[in-house]
Amino acid sequence: MTEFHPDTRTAPLDGPADPRTEAFQGVREARRNELAEDYVELIAELIHEQGEARPVDIATRLGVKVPTVSKTLDRLAREGLITRAKYRSVFLTDTGRALAKECRRRHEIVLRFLISLGLDPETAERDAEGIEHHVSERTLALFAAFANRS
Amino acid sequence: MTEFHPDTRTAPLDGPADPRTEAFQGVREARRNELAEDYVELIAELIHEQGEARPVDIATRLGVKVPTVSKTLDRLAREGLITRAKYRSVFLTDTGRALAKECRRRHEIVLRFLISLGLDPETAERDAEGIEHHVSERTLALFAAFANRS
DNA sequence: GCATAAAGTTAGACAGTGCTAACAATCTGC
DNA sequence: GCAGATTGTTAGCACTGTCTAACTTTATGC
Ligand SMILES: [Mn+2]
Ligand SMILES: [Mn+2]
Ligand SMILES: [Mn+2]
Ligand SMILES: [Mn+2]
Numbered sequence: 036m037t038e039f040h041p042d043t044r045t046a047p048l049d050g051p052a053d054p055r056t057e058a059f060q061g062v063r064e065a066r067r068n069e070l071a072e073d074y075v076e077l078i079a080e081l082i083h084e085q086g087e088a089r090p091v092d093i094a095t096r097l098g099v100k101v102p103t104v105s106k107t108l109d110r111l112a113r114e115g116l117i118t119r120a121k122y123r124s125v126f127l128t129d130t131g132r133a134l135a136k137e138c139r140r141r142h143e144i145v146l147r148f149l150i151s152l153g154l155d156p157e158t159a160e161r162d163a164e165g166i167e168h169h170v171s172e173r174t175l176a177l178f179a180a181f182a183n184r185s
Numbered sequence: 186m187t188e189f190h191p192d193t194r195t196a197p198l199d200g201p202a203d204p205r206t207e208a209f210q211g212v213r214e215a216r217r218n219e220l221a222e223d224y225v226e227l228i229a230e231l232i233h234e235q236g237e238a239r240p241v242d243i244a245t246r247l248g249v250k251v252p253t254v255s256k257t258l259d260r261l262a263r264e265g266l267i268t269r270a271k272y273r274s275v276f277l278t279d280t281g282r283a284l285a286k287e288c289r290r291r292h293e294i295v296l297r298f299l300i301s302l303g304l305d306p307e308t309a310e311r312d313a314e315g316i317e318h319h320v321s322e323r324t325l326a327l328f329a330a331f332a333n334r335s
Numbered sequence: 336g337c338a339t340a341a342a343g344t345t346a347g348a349c350a351g352t353g354c355t356a357a358c359a360a361t362c363t364g365c
Numbered sequence: 366g367c368a369g370a371t372t373g374t375t376a377g378c379a380c381t382g383t384c385t386a387a388c389t390t391t392a393t394g395c
Contacts, residue, residue, distance in 0.1 A: 053245075053246070054307050054310060054311075055246060055310065055314075056245070056246055056247070056248045057248075057311070058310050058311040058313075058314040059223070059246070059247045059248050059314060060248045061311050061314075061315075062223075062311075062314045062315040063248075063382095063383095065315055066216075066219070066315075067351090069216070070351085070352080073209070073212075089372075089373090090372075090373065090374095091371080091372055091373080095206070096203070096205060096206055096209070097206070097209045098206045098207075098209050098210045098213075099352090099353070099354090100353080100354065100355080101372075101373065101374090102353090102354075102355080102356095102373085102374075102375080102376095103352070103353055103354070104373095105373065105374060105375085106351090106352075106353090106374095106375095107351085107352075107353095110350095110351080110352095121360085121373080121374075122359085122360055122361065122372080122373055122374080123373095149324065152324075152327045152328075152331065153327055154323060154324055154327060155323070157204050158321050158323050158324065160204060160205065160208050161204075161207070161208040161211050161212075161321065162319060162320055162321050162324050163208075164205075164208040164209060164211075164212045164319075165211075165212045165215055165216075165318070165319025166316050166319045166320070168315070169312060169314075169315025169316045169319070170312055170316070171308050171311065171312050173304060173305070173308050174299065174302075174304055174308065174312050177302045177303055177304060178302075181302065213352095213353090217381095220381085220382080239342075239343090240342075240343065240344095241341080241342055241343080249382090249383070249384090250383080250384065250385085251342075251343065251344090252343085252344075252345080252346095252383090252384075252385080253382065253383055253384070254343095255343065255344060255345085256344095256345095256381090256382075256383090257381085257382075260380095260381080260382095271343080271344075271390085272342080272343055272344080272389085272390055272391065273343095273391095
């Protein structure tokens with residue numbers, strides 16, 4: 036009974052505990068998925084609009100060079116989000132399609148929200164493209180509710 | 186006079202023109218600065234709260250290892266945002282301090298906005314930490330206005 | 336003031352994202 | 366069906382951001 040615990044203030048026992056540390060860790064996690072999210076969302080869009088997703092069109096849309104796209108597509112294939120054959124256009128796996136759908140949904144909600152707040156569509160598109168990767172489901176729900184009742 | 190311009194639809198003349206390509210380019214640009222922004226904001230905070238910013242405290246707050254911080258600090262020094270001496274704590278340059286202030290302002294506005302929307306403070310902190318790097322000045326103005334009149 | 340603990344640096348690995356240059360495959364228009 | 370244009374791949378470079386391991390320096394407590 037004479038024992039006492041001499042410094043539980045920072046509690047580094049079982050992980051971070053500090054909510055701001057957790058915030059940074061969550062953001063780092065989100066950053067690791069951003070590019071894959073943009074790719075699958077764009078691939079789904081290209082398939083829908085043009086019937087197929089070609090590296091050259093992905094590159095043009097993203098504003099990067101084709102070899103950059105090629106390398107990233109290799110990674111996405113390795114991660115099971117797309118399938119591809121040499122010199123052919125790209126397809127989404129079931130996993131990739133599900134992720135694309137989720138991303139499109141987030142993109143749409145954020146975009147509509149920003150516009151309903153009063154932002155011009157171009158700036159809204161620009162901001163949404165970045166913000167979409169960093170909104171929790173809770174925030175998304177609030178955004179959707181606001182956009183609907185305004 | 187019989188001449189005509191045969192395809193000005195996509196106008197690839199002096200850059201992207203497609204607003205979505207511009208959006209992606211802007212986002213890539215923002216992504217390049219995110220980490221530096223988080224660092225200077227945190228360094229300013231530590232200096233304010235603890236009197237100094239030590240690599241070990243930066244590492245703890247961010248949830249990364251000290252050598253990771255050390256290497257990143259080298260980059261920030263190279264870029265003129267901080268000054269540092271071996272084995273000593275870190276100082277902001279005038280440029281760094283200005284950036285920190287700007288980041289803190291953005292962080293605060295986004296955070297207050299999310300909370301005033303109805304989000305719980307923990308989730309708000311988490312989302313703000315990511316969103317703050319992707320909000321235009323215009324969006325920020327709308328966020329601030331909303332938070333003030335709600 | 337000295338031994339030990341804490342903090343910081345350096346080196347090296349590895350993956351990601353971008354680029355250019357060179358080459359290979361595919362597509363297109365005659 | 367072939368030549369030339371377009372598209373795609375590969376290799377190689379640069380930089381960032383993360384880690385661990387090994388070492389050095391600084392700070393702390395007796
Ligand atoms: Mn995006
Ligand atoms: Mn998007
Ligand atoms: Mn942040
Ligand atoms: Mn912040």
